[in-house]
Amino acid sequence: MIQWFPGHMAKARREIEENLKLVDVVIELVDARAPHASQNPMLQEIIQNKQKVVLLMKQDLADPVKTKKWITYFNENEITALAIHVNNKNDIAKIIEVVNNKGLEQQKRLLNKGVQQRAVRALIAGVPNVGKSTLINRLANKKIAKIGDRPGVTKKQQWIKVRQKFELLDTPGILWPKFEEQLIGMKLAAIGTIKYELVPTQDVAAFVIDFLFEHDPNQLEKRYRLTEHDDMWDTFVHIGKHRGALESGGQVNFDKVAEFILQDFRTGKLGRITLEVPE
Ligand SMILES: Nc1nc2c(ncn2[C@@H]2O[C@H](COP(=O)(O)OP(=O)(O)OP(=O)(O)O)[C@@H](O)[C@H]2O)c(=O)[nH]1
Numbered sequence: 022m023i024q025w026f027p028g029h030m031a032k033a034r035r036e037i038e039e040n041l042k043l044v045d046v047v048i049e050l051v052d053a054r055a056p057h058a059s060q061n062p063m064l065q066e067i068i069q070n071k072q073k074v075v076l077l078m079k080q081d082l083a084d085p086v087k088t089k090k091w092i093t094y095f096n097e098n099e100i101t102a103l104a105i106h107v108n109n110k111n112d113i114a115k116i117i118e119v120v121n122n123k124g125l126e127q128q129k130r131l132l133n134k135g136v137q138q139r140a141v142r143a144l145i146a147g148v149p150n151v152g153k154s155t156l157i158n159r160l161a162n163k164k165i166a167k168i169g170d171r172p173g174v175t176k177k178q179q180w181i182k183v184r185q186k187f188e189l190l191d192t193p194g195i196l197w198p199k200f201e202e203q204l205i206g207m208k209l210a211a212i213g214t215i216k217y218e219l220v221p222t223q224d225v226a227a228f229v230i231d232f233l234f235e236h237d238p239n240q241l242e243k244r245y246r247l248t249e250h251d252d253m254w255d256t257f258v259h260i261g262k263h264r265g266a267l268e269s270g271g272q273v274n275f276d277k278v279a280e281f282i283l284q285d286f287r288t289g290k291l292g293r294i295t296l297e298v299p300e
Pocket residue numbers: 078079080081082105106107108147148149150151152153154155156195
């Protein structure tokens with residue numbers, strides 16, 4: 022997990038700016054469970070006149086009604102957006118079609134300026150853990166070796182041919198998450214974008230419990246037999262006993278409880294939850 026310091030952000034930005042020169046379309050990945058929180062604030066600024074497609078990833082874990090609202094919201098702002106489950110073939114086919122069309126559109130604009138036609142080119146960008154590598158592998162239709170950090174080695178750009186349609190840069194642009202607001206930090210920690218060193222696990226789990234109790238209390242009853250929630254301490258004790266998160270003396274292990282809650286949330290065992298709706 023990357024620690025984002027100003028230097029890293031500047032470097033990430035430079036890399037994307039360099040790569041942007043090579044492509045017609047930017048594929049921006051956000052998390053369908055928190056599309057606003059997981060959107061990098063800088064990207065739009067540097068994309069400028071390139072075509073963009075926003076993918077709401079992990080739609081299988083998100084609330085389908087809220088996902089529809091988000092798609093409408095993006096469309097109303099003249100942004101093409103698709104909800105994606107990376108294991109759904111139709112979703113992948115849709116990406117290929119839309120990216121290709123966007124790329125051709127972009128090229129048509131440039132042809133008038135004397136630029137030669139070539140294969141449509143695209144790049145993927147998004148915050149950590151949003152599903153960039155998985156999507157690249159699905160689009161390539163084969164397993165691409167993951168290229169780790171190799172400081173000091175400048176890698177030559179490689180292009181992946183996607184179904185004879187367009188070319189995709191093999192390394193995604195990794196964008197930094199938003200840090201400015203505590204609530205955004207909570208959402209990002211809940212969906213797994215940022216690590217717990219930044220926000221304590223128990224706080225994140227407590228946030229998830231509060232959110233569910235307000236928006237979808239049935240899930241808490243179904244999963245943990247939790248029917249009332251006045252006090253976080255009591256709620257953790259209840260869930261700890263229910264899930265057997267106990268220490269040798271029979272005391273509830275709060276860290277373990279928090280891990281259980283977050284794991285349940287992230288794997289969809291607490292239902293399909295979206296943490297925010299468009300304003
Ligand atoms: N349920 C679900 N999980 C997904 C989906 N797409 C990706 N994932 C999971 O999300 C996790 C992160 O995926 P990666 O492809 O490693 O994400 P990344 O953006 O490349 O992550 P970094 O390398 O940290 O930047 C993995 O466990 C994937 O299996 C999806 O559509 N649905």
